[in-house]
Amino acid sequence: MLPEYRTIYQGGEDEIVEKKSRFIATVIPVENEEEALEFIEKTKKKYWDARHNCFAYVIGERGQLQRCSDDGEPNGTAGKPMLDVLLGNELRNVAVVVTRYFGGTLLGTGGLVRAYSQAVKAGLQASVVITKILGVKLHIETDYTTFGKIQYILAQRELKILDTVYTDKVELEVLIPKTELEQVMHAITEGTNAQADMTPKEECYYAEIDGVPTVLE
Incomplete structure (x- = not known):
């Protein structure tokens, strides 16, 4: 793809x-x-x-x-x-x-x-013309101490958080262009001193529609 x-x-x-x-x-x-x-x-x-x-x-x-x-x-x-x-x-x-x-x-x-x-x-x-981007849903688990650092790293790269679950830890699902996945994971590992667990999930196409990342397939 x-x-x-x-x-x-x-x-x-x-x-x-x-x-x-x-x-x-x-x-x-x-x-x-x-x-x-x-x-x-x-x-x-x-x-x-x-x-x-x-x-x-x-x-x-x-x-x-x-x-x-x-x-x-x-x-x-x-x-x-x-x-x-x-x-x-x-x-x-x-x-x-x-x-x-x-x-x-x-x-x-x-x-x-x-x-x-x-x-x-x-x-x-x-018509509404879009650019379909091949992305990967990245699941991130971290503690509250490093959550802010991860938010900062994602914001720097203008990456949007799809979902956040707060329990005794924080779980995030982030949509990342496939071409940037390794760089983002490396940045999070470095920025959190390897205190975040990351698991790449399924690939999907998405697009920015009215400023919101929308999964297309």
Whole structure:
């Protein structure tokens, strides 16, 4: 699994108007091609009376699967520019459909490329874009004397505590980027004179959403 990648947490919809043609962009997160194709068909049914429903999607943490369609527009004027916007934003596991209602005026090749690109950008701005980080849940047990030192070390690194249990000792669960795990454990060992017991637990992807670390899977 990648240490991190950008994706969509919550899809969105927006539209632009170019020479009376409406370009409606609908963006959603997808996990596989089946979800992407279902979304495309659903959108085509919703906008059944539109002239075009062009699409693009990128699936896989490394963008292994990439597809796009001009859906009747001149070759290379819709799907590819849409896909280029997704790739330019380094997005993964995302699909977008841009629906066009023709306004009666031809836009030309360059005009179409710009319109479809701008529509996707508008759709992304209406969505919630996140960076998924591969993390490890670290379980820490310590006494009250060293608890403050651990809090200080975590705060320095802007690491968030998921849970705290107070009994005759203090138990913490902390979400740490996998790439920083060894450094953090070393810092805690040094800072507490090895007075803290640490156990790495399961790996998971998480993201900062409204300033709160949210476990995604």
